[in-house]
Amino acid sequence: MIEKLAKILLEKNLVISTAESCTGGLVSSMLTDVSGSSAYTKLNFVTYSNNAKHEILGVSLNTLEKHGAVSGECASEMAEGLMNRTGCDVALCTTGIAGPTGGTAEKPVGLCYVSCKYGDKMVVKKVLLNPGLERTEMKRQFAEHAVELAWDFLKCN
Numbered sequence: 001m002i003e004k005l006a007k008i009l010l011e012k013n014l015v016i017s018t019a020e021s022c023t024g025g026l027v028s029s030m031l032t033d034v035s036g037s038s039a040y041t042k043l044n045f046v047t048y049s050n051n052a053k054h055e056i057l058g059v060s061l062n063t064l065e066k067h068g069a070v071s072g073e074c075a076s077e078m079a080e081g082l083m084n085r086t087g088c089d090v091a092l093c094t095t096g097i098a099g100p101t102g103g104t105a106e107k108p109v110g111l112c113y114v115s116c117k118y119g120d121k122m123v124v125k126k127v128l129l130n131p132g133l134e135r136t137e138m139k140r141q142f143a144e145h146a147v148e149l150a151w152d153f154l155k156c157n
Contacts (some may be wrong), residue, residue, distance in 0.1 A: 001144065005151040009040035009090070012154065014118075017088035018044040018146075019057055019078050020154045022096035022112055023071065026143035027091045032077050043086045047078070053095075055082030068107065070095055071092040072124045075113035079124075083117050091117040092150050099131060112142045 007014055019029045021089045028044035031037055047058055050069050053059040059074055059080035062143060065074040078093035096112025103109035110129035129138055 001147050001151060002034060005045060005147050006031070006034040006153070007039065007058075008154045010036070010153060014040060014089040015042045016040055016090040016092060016150070017042045017082050017086040019047050019053075019091070019093045020045070020143075021053070021094055022098045023077075023094045023139050023143045023146065024048065026139055027094060027146045028057065030143055031076045036123050045082070045149040053078060057085065065111070068108050070097055070111060070112050070113065072115075072126065075115035076122060077122050079117035079122060079134055082139050089118065089151065090154065091115070092146055094142055094146050096127070096142055097125045098135050098142070099133075100135060103131065110138060112145065114142070114146045116146075116150045118153060118157055121157055123149065123153050 004043040025046045031041050047053045050064050057078050059077040063073050075095050079091040082091040093115045097103050097109050099109030112127040115124045
């Protein structure tokens with residue numbers, strides 16, 4: 001899937017940036033695994049803490065307090081802030097709970113929100129994986145969902 005995303009970024013002459021929390025840089029790593037990725041990769045962040053989300057991406061303290069870092073609202077603000085901060089064409093963000101600790105009844109381990117912004121359009125996807133997955137597998141699957149979402153979004157826009 002990463003090759004398909006790379007191809008569409010190159011064909012449309014688009015630059016992508018990422019801001020990742022639960023995936024810890026795996027999306028960025030996947031993007032740069034493709035030879036020639038410097039043509040479409042601009043600037044990527046791992047914004048693991050709430051403070052980083054607020055200070056680097058401009059996620060509002062109200063959003064973090066009211067909805068939490070693992071929310072569609074936070075993912076949306078991450079993408080908006082990333083685009084504003086980097087000037088990229090496409091902003092791709094992840095925030096979630098990879099476990100095995102940290103989950104609650106409302107926000108279980110395996111929950112992730114992925115956001116993708118392109119121009120004035122944005123999509124936010126809720127992903128819910130099996131909470132029994134190993135942490136590294138959880139992160140890998142979250143990253144794959146992000147890449148797939150970006151590709152699906154860009155091919156339609």
